Each structure stands twice: as structure tokens, then as C-alpha cells.
Amino acid sequence: MKYISTRGQAPELGFNDVLLTGLARDGGLYVPLDLPHFSADDIRAFRGMRYQDVALRVMTPFVCPDIAEDDLSEIITKAYGTFRHKAIVPLSQSDSNHWILELFHGPTLAFKDVALQLLGHLFDHILTKQGRKVTIVGATSGDTGSAAIECIKDRACAEIFMLHPKGRVSDVQRRQMTTVLSPNVHNLAVDGNFDDCQAMVKALFNDLAFRDEITLSAVNSINWARVMAQIVYYFTSAVALGAPDREVSYSVPTGNFGDIYAGYMAQKMGLPIRQLIVATNRNDILTRVLTSGDYTVGNVSPTISPSMDIQVSSNFERLLHNLYDGQGDEVRRLMDGLTSSGSFTIDGPELNKAKQIFDAIQVSEGDTEATIKAVFAQTGQLIDPHTAVGVRAAELKNTDPATPMITLSTAHPAKFPDAVEKVTGQHPALPAHMADLFERPEKYDLLDHDLGALKSYIRENL
Numbered sequence: 001m002k003y004i005s006t007r008g009q010a011p012e013l014g015f016n017d018v019l020l021t022g023l024a025r026d027g028g029l030y031v032p033l034d035l036p037h038f039s040a041d042d043i044r045a046f047r048g049m050r051y052q053d054v055a056l057r058v059m060t061p062f063v064c065p066d067i068a069e070d071d072l073s074e075i076i077t078k079a080y081g082t083f084r085h086k087a088i089v090p091l092s093q094s095d096s097n098h099w100i101l102e103l104f105h106g107p108t109l110a111f112k113d114v115a116l117q118l119l120g121h122l123f124d125h126i127l128t129k130q131g132r133k134v135t136i137v138g139a140t141s142g143d144t145g146s147a148a149i150e151c152i153k154d155r156a157c158a159e160i161f162m163l164h165p166k167g168r169v170s171d172v173q174r175r176q177m178t179t180v181l182s183p184n185v186h187n188l189a190v191d192g193n194f195d196d197c198q199a200m201v202k203a204l205f206n207d208l209a210f211r212d213e214i215t216l217s218a219v220n221s222i223n224w225a226r227v228m229a230q231i232v233y234y235f236t237s238a239v240a241l242g243a244p245d246r247e248v249s250y251s252v253p254t255g256n257f258g259d260i261y262a263g264y265m266a267q268k269m270g271l272p273i274r275q276l277i278v279a280t281n282r283n284d285i286l287t288r289v290l291t292s293g294d295y296t297v298g299n300v301s302p303t304i305s306p307s308m309d310i311q312v313s314s315n316f317e318r319l320l321h322n323l324y325d326g327q328g329d330e331v332r333r334l335m336d337g338l339t340s341s342g343s344f345t346i347d348g349p350e351l352n353k354a355k356q357i358f359d360a361i362q363v364s365e366g367d368t369e370a371t372i373k374a375v376f377a378q379t380g381q382l383i384d385p386h387t388a389v390g391v392r393a394a395e396l397k398n399t400d401p402a403t404p405m406i407t408l409s410t411a412h413p414a415k416f417p418d419a420v421e422k423v424t425g426q427h428p429a430l431p432a433h434m435a436d437l438f439e440r441p442e443k444y445d446l447l448d449h450d451l452g453a454l455k456s457y458i459r460e461n462l
């Protein structure tokens with residue numbers, strides 16, 4: 001598989017280079033030149049298969065010829081060996097025809113483990129073979145950080161620097177990062193919000209000299225391999241509910257547009273998906289752009305679903321690439337507009353195309369709380385606030401009750417215990433392997449919202 005940049009001015013790369021590079025050198029994101037296609041028979045053959053076996057079939061076309069199928073198989077086995085549920089991502093039922101896809105059985109209790117556990121082993125495989133080492137710098141609104149640290153800690157192939165907005169991630173989220181004491185892990189609490197952190201990381205990538213100096217790499221949601229890993233669970237869950245002989249719909253709590261974009265990729269690869277619902281909290285830039293075409297960056301407003309408190313949604317650029325039929329100059333024009341004026345507009349055929357692919361809705365804080373409460377009352381199940389945003393969006397936007405609706409459950413309720421306890425009176429317990437999280441010592445440094453300070457910190461700590 002060959003990959004091209006959404007902005008059309010970076011070299012075409014194979015999978016290994018795309019994995020290690022993260023952001024393209026023209027500022028764009030890498031996307032596959034053409035997608036593999038799975039026929040109805042191919043999909044039918046997934047019935048009854050283990051998650052790992054479907055993963056191998058879905059991902060092989062994306063990594064070949066760079067990674068041999070046998071090696072990929074081994075990588076997948078190791079990656080999902082850390083999950084605490086045999087089905088890896090089990091489905092549970094929350095209403096007559098509404099299902100919850102539990103993506104939180106990995107080491108850090110959020111869906112990001114599904115992709116990042118795999119990425120850690122992919123990095124190891126490639127870098128060990130090449131005898132190289134990379135520096136990973138990332139920004140996190142909470143869950144990416146711990147999942148990335150968990151995938152890189154103690155590996156000889158990489159050093160990781162993780163920026164989080166000081167005081168804006170939950171205690172559980174912070175401690176999952178800062179209690180990892182491995183010498184190759186560096187946590188930084190930045191004076192600013194998530195978008196500030198993300199902008200600093202983007203600026204590092206655009207500083208080509210510094211980028212080469214430290215062999216910069218990323219495991220952020222801009223990394224194509226994460227999207228690739230997330231495509232798999234759309235296939236496994238749809239097949240469990242009758243695909244390809246029955247359509248299914250998805251509601252996806254969305255921030256950086258990575259998870260929902262993976263669903264769109266699955267649909268393009270042949271999976272019969274009826275609706276793809278983009279569920280946002282009151283930071284609703286995605287709902288705005290997908291309903292009115294207006295992508296204007298506003299101020300981030302803190303919510304009880306903090307992993308979606310995002311205004312600049314990195315993976316949206318990949319959708320622009322699809323909407324504009326791969327015209328890199330169009331994507332570049334829009335993204336330049338975003339940099340210079342904080343907004344762009346899509347209209348005409350492109351907006352109509354986007355509306356045909358996605359339904360989008362913003363869910364209020366009150367509705368999110370009411371949904372956590374209602375699901376508990378009706379099923380006895382505790383769901384986290386991000387999942388609740390998805391569940392509520394599904395209820396509001398579902399156009400066909402006969403089609404199974406699957407809401408992606410992106411975090412374990414114990415990751416956001418305060419919000420859950422407030423409305424249900426139940427304190428969601430951390431799983432046993434994390435029960436002592438609040439007794440473990442923490443290690444992190446404070447950093448000003450300043451690019452120069454970040455660069456010096458990295459140089460000093462490498």
C-alpha cells in the first residue's frame with residue numbers, strides 16, 4: 001500500500017515510513033492511495049472468527065509489503081494479549097435494538113488502547129529491525145496520553161514526551177500517566193488547554209530542522225495506523241449483528257474525528273453501514289461543520305466528557321481529502337485559511353456529500369447526565385459520560401429502529417467516577433490491576449505554554 005499526503009506535496013510513502021513519520025512534511029496527513037475492498041463473501045467469512053483473526057485480514061492490505069503477514073499476526077497477538085476480555089471488544093445490549101461496543105478493556109480503560117497497544121508493537125518491530133530510535137511527542141486531552149505511555153514505556157526504541165493541559169484532565173487520567181516511572185517517559189503539565197498543547201506539538205512537527213534533530217515521531221490520532229486499527233472493530237461488531245446481510249448503524253462520541261473516520265473507512269471498504277452519527281458535547285465544531293459547513297474555531301468549554309473538549313479536530317482534514325476527491329491544493333487552501341483566520345467553510349457539493357455520509361448532533365451536559373442515569377435505571381449498567389453522549393445522540397438521530405444501533409463506548413466508567421457517581425449514586429470501581437492507583441507516586445514537570453521552553457526541555461532530557 002502506498003500513502004499520500006492530504007495536501008499533495010509530501011513524498012508518497014509506504015506503511016513503515018507513514019507509521020514513523022506521523023504528520024506529512026507538507027503539514028498534511030497521510031492517507032492510503034486506494035482502499036482495500038471486502039466483498040459480502042469476504043465479510044461473511046469473518047463470522048465466528050476471533051477478533052485477532054479479523055484484525056489480521058482487515059489490516060494486512062494496509063501494511064503490505066512492508067510487514068509480512070506472519071509478523072503482523074504475531075504483533076496482533078501481543079497487542080491484544082493485554083486486554084482483559086476474551087472478545088477484546090465485547091458488545092452488550094442497552095435497549096431493544098441498541099448495543100454498546102465496549103472498547104475499554106485494555107490497560108488504560110479507554111478505546112485508545114485498541115490502536116495504541118498495536119502501535120507500540122509496530123514501532124518496536126520496525127525500529128528494532130532498522131536499529132533506530134525515535135522521540136515521540138504528543139498532546140493529550142486525557143486518554144491518549146496514558147494509552148501512548150502504556151504502549152511505549154520501557155521500550156528501547158523510543159523516548160516519549162507527553163503534554164497534558166494542567167488541571168484539565170481527571171485525577172484518574174493524570175495518575176495513569178504520571179505514575180508510570182519508566183525512565184523513557186516524560187510527562188509535562190502545560191499552562192493552557194488541550195488545543196494549546198496540540199498546537200505546540202504541531203509546531204514542533206513543522207520545524208523540520210528540530211524534527212530531524214530528534215527523529216520526531218507521533219502516536220497522536222493523526223497517525224494513520226491508529227485509524228487502521230480502529231477500522232477492525234466496526235467489522236467485528238457489524239458481523240456479530242448480522243452484517244453483511246443486515247445493515248448496522250453507529251453512534252460515535254467524537255473529538256479529533258479519528259474514531260468516526262475509521263467507521264467511514266470501514267463503510268468505504270464494503271461494510272454495509274446505514275448511519276454514522278457524529279456525537280459531540282457542547283464543543284460542537286464538528287456538528288456545526290457537518291450541518292452548516294462552518295468550521296470556525298471557538299473557545300474550548302470544559303465538560304464532563306473532557307476527552308472531547310476539542311475545537312481543532314485533526315482528523316477532519318482526512319475527510320476534506322475525501323470530500324474534495326483527493327485535490328491536495330483544495331485541502332491546503334482550506335487549512336491555510338484555518339491557520340490565518342481560524343475558520344473555513346465547505347459548501348455546495350462537498351457539504352452535501354458530508355451530510356450524506358454523517359448525521360451529527362450536539363448533546364448537552366444535562367442530557368449526558370440524564371442518559372447515564374437512565375441507562376443505569378433501565379439496565380443496571382454504568383456508562384461513562386463520553387459513552388452517554390453517544391447513546392443520547394443515537395436516540396435522537398436514529399432514523400430506522402429496525403437497524404441495529406451500536407454506540408461506541410469509549411471509556412470505562414471508573415475513568416470518570418465523579419460524573420457517574422453524581423447522577424447514579426454508584427461509585428464505579430477501578431478494575432483490580434489499578435485499585436492502588438491513588439497510592440502510587442507521581443512524576444511530572446510543569447511547562448509554560450511556550451514552544452522554546454518545550455524544545456529546551458526535550459533537548460535536556462534526551
Ligand SMILES: *Cc1c(COP(=O)(O)O)cnc(C)c1O
Nearest residue numbers: 143255256257258259307410411
Ligand atoms: C479520545 C476519546 C474520544 C474521541 O475520540 P476521537 O477519535 O478523538 O474522535 C472519545 N471518548 C474518549 C473516552 C476518548 O478518550
